[in-house]
Amino acid sequence: MISKLFDNKKYVIFGVTLLLLNIILALCLCYNKYTYVNLINKKCLLLILLVNVIYFISFFIFYKLKGHELKIEKLYLYMIIPIGMLYLVGIPFGSVPDEGVHFKRAYEISNGDLVSHRLSDGRVGNELDSNIDLIYMDKHYYELIDMFNIKSSGKLTEQWFDNVALYSFVCYIPQTLGILVGKVLNLSLIMQAYLGRICNFILFIILGYFSIKLIPVKKNFVFFISFLPIVLQEAVSLSADSMTISVSIFLICYIVYLKNSKKKITNLNLFILLISSIVLSLCKIVYLPLVFLVFLIPKNKFISVKSKYIWLSIIILICVFLNLYWLSISSTFLPDNDNINSSLQLKNILGNPIKYIYVIANTYMGHFGSYLGQALGKNLGPQVIHFTDIYYIPLLLIFSLHLIFDSSSKKIFTINEKIYIGIILVGIILLISTSLYLQWTPLNNKSIEGIQGRYFIPLFIPLSLLISNFKLNNYDKFLKYSYLFIVAINLIAMTTTYFYFL
Helix, strand or coil, rough: CCEECCHHHHHHHHHHHHHHHHHHHHHHHHHHHCCCCCCCCCHHHHHHHHHHHHHHHHHHHHCCCCCCCEEEEHHHHHHHHHHHHHHHCCCCCCCCCCCCHHHHHHHHHHCCCCCCEEEECCCCEEEEEEHHHHHCCCCCCHHHHHHHHCCCCCEEEECCCCCCCCCHHHHHHHHHHHHHHHHCCCHHHHHHHHHHHHHHHHHHHHHHHHHHHCCCCCCHHHHHCCCCCCHHHHHCCCHHHHHHHHHHHHHHHHHHHHHHCCCCCCCCHHHHHHHHHHHHHHHHHHHHHCCCHHCCCCCHCCCHHHHHHHHHHHHHHHHHHHHHHHHHHHHCCCEEECCCCHHHHHHHHHHCHHHHHHHHHHHHHHHHHHHHHHHCEECCCCCCECCCCHHHHHHHHHHHHHHHHHHHCCCCCCCCHHHHHHHHHHHHHHHHHHHHHHHCCCCCCCCCCCCHHHHHHHHHHHHHHCCCCCCCCCCCHHHHHHHHHHHHHHHHHHHHHHHHHC
């Protein structure tokens, strides 16, 4: 429960200070963009008003909640919907990395083609509506408005999307649903894309709500992760990363919930475990080891020890079989490049594992700070909206405190179980590294190419569970300011993003 967190003047002073800082930032951005134009530009003033209204709404909610009890999952709903809508509206279609090709993949699936094809030029894609290319790129707001009139032409042309053809159709179920609704209503192509975004966001909200509600510890850390700018950006986009992140967090939280529950495992519990495990493993095979966390559920939750290992082994075997089946299909779509040879790279790993360990070490030692910044949202939009350390350092500090400390010192995992979780985390990191080394890294490279910080977001929750036994004095006071900081940091992120696309 969150009780009496917002009942002192210091909180009001803190909130007003953050608001003033954001307005000053907005005016500075306005000045930089319109240095030789009228500073008091009408568009800038309207923009400042728009992005700050969310702050007033959130601050009002927090202040009115003082003295009342509110479950954190309810607070999550109060905050995620308005803040998420700011991201949905503020980040133009195509401005999230690879969103254009994600739209093509989802559009292909909405046509009934679950698997992509080799095109006449040797690339991978499908025949899609010719007008899709007219909306495929990040745009400024005034350019975006012109695209709302572009409807399907009825003519098909070959269009490639090699990198996302590797993704299973499961990753695009919500996006495809939105696109299908847009098709039925005969909406423009970009409206179909935005309906796909909305459906993706709705699923993210639902899974986030139940993740926070169910997990017995680290609720505030799960809450905080859900509001990271990079996570919200992916959540309101057409990217497959939205489902990957939300399903991975939900599966981990559900496993911890079942482990801590006093009730026996039911058929419904097993069904939810099976479906979420299948979806996660088909989103990206590198996260398949997370499914093995199901073995953390104690045997006394089952009818017998035999029952536990039979049912959990069935879940694992189904996930592995489906992954191998999809891998047999998607492996034919791997990039065909003279300087990238997956089979030769694999021989190099097996023939000289010490050299490969050096490549991995060189990669993470040289780029760890960059990966962490990307995972927390230091770079947004098409990875060209950069934030200063004034924005990033407080975000990193709050993230670290939430990672280490918790409102409860309750022990959930034994030392052996934590070692087991640690092995799974290391295995996933190795899988992420190796998959990109095989698929995207040129021969004889001294570091691995293609790694993005957001790939490690699904690892944050299990990482926090390794250190879940620490309790911070005055934790409630920390939370009080942390919630408002979350609103402020997203407000700053969106203010900067809005100005970029003006």
